[in-house]
Amino acid sequence: MEGYGDHVGIRKGPWKAEEDEVLLNHVKRYGPRDWSSIRSNGLLQRTGKSCRLRWVNKLRPNLKNGCKFSLEEERVVIELQAQFGNKWAKIATYLPGRTDNDVKNFWSSRQKRLARILQTSETPPKSQKYKRQLQSCHGCCQGSNISCPALEAPKFMSSSSEGESSSRAQSCSSSCIDNTTEMIRMVAIPDLVSPKLHNFNTDLIHHGFSPADNNPCIEFQPQTPLSEIPQLQPHLTIFLPETQELMDRVEDPSSIFDMFGTLDSSGLGNGTKVSIGPQLFEPVGSFRNDANGKIGNPINTKGSFFDGFPTDVFDHIEPPPSPLKR
């Protein structure tokens, strides 16, 4: 393909390796600026705008090109989108190695998925595909204490300690991504943003990230920020025994939003209603760390939300780095 816009001396379409090289040389020599001079100097038949975009989205160092968004990154995007709206560039600054375009694409995919699932749930087809969407979560996670990753226990892992459970989560994520529980999670998120996030912005900037991420595919490891994002636990629904019931009820779209507001927590043993909301953002201190530094079971106050959770669920939770330890 010779590009689809060779008219008037301006090339459009996919970039060739030679063009990339020219662009890289320009940046090496002059830095990431004076984009329009690239064309005016006859180096490339691309607009300055196009050159800049290419650099920002593909050629810039430390980009995580070709890596899917990790669960942690997804969580960050969801939270920040709820707070900032569609400020993709701003959100991208919280995600080392990700560009605004990445975030934007991720979000629009997510929205499309949500729209489609919602539409599907209004007129539930009885196709096998639909059933698979609803059931895949259970199928792929059978025999695992940690259920679907979209709903798994929150993790505060570093890249080095991310092992089997994480990879299981990742692979499971892709297979579960289209299920109804995912939809619930997506819709519920805005309610889950803690006001604490309002200070988040400036804190992050001050703390900064490690820019020298030479292995962009490694799970990104912010020095502070992610641990300071309020620990959303929108995934907790998976622990509820009535998850299947949720799945079933989703077939009745009118019940969906009721479920978001409150969940009948009979499965928790006390029959009370549990609101999905800020109270889920208990400070991490609600967990008790064990001798290995892992987070132990949450302090089991009577009637706490965690009552009835399998105790080993918390074995998989890494402790967040202490904000005091730097």
Next chain:
DNA sequence: AAGGATGGCAACCGCTCTGCA
């Protein structure tokens, strides 16, 4: 095996912002 649906991604477009003369 073929065709449609879907997801992921790269790139373009139009608008706004910013710095400068």
Next chain:
DNA sequence: TTGCAGAGCGGTTGCCATCCT
């Protein structure tokens, strides 16, 4: 103060690969 050019941002489009029927 104004106009211009460059840079940045968000929305949109189109292509391609994969999955599903």
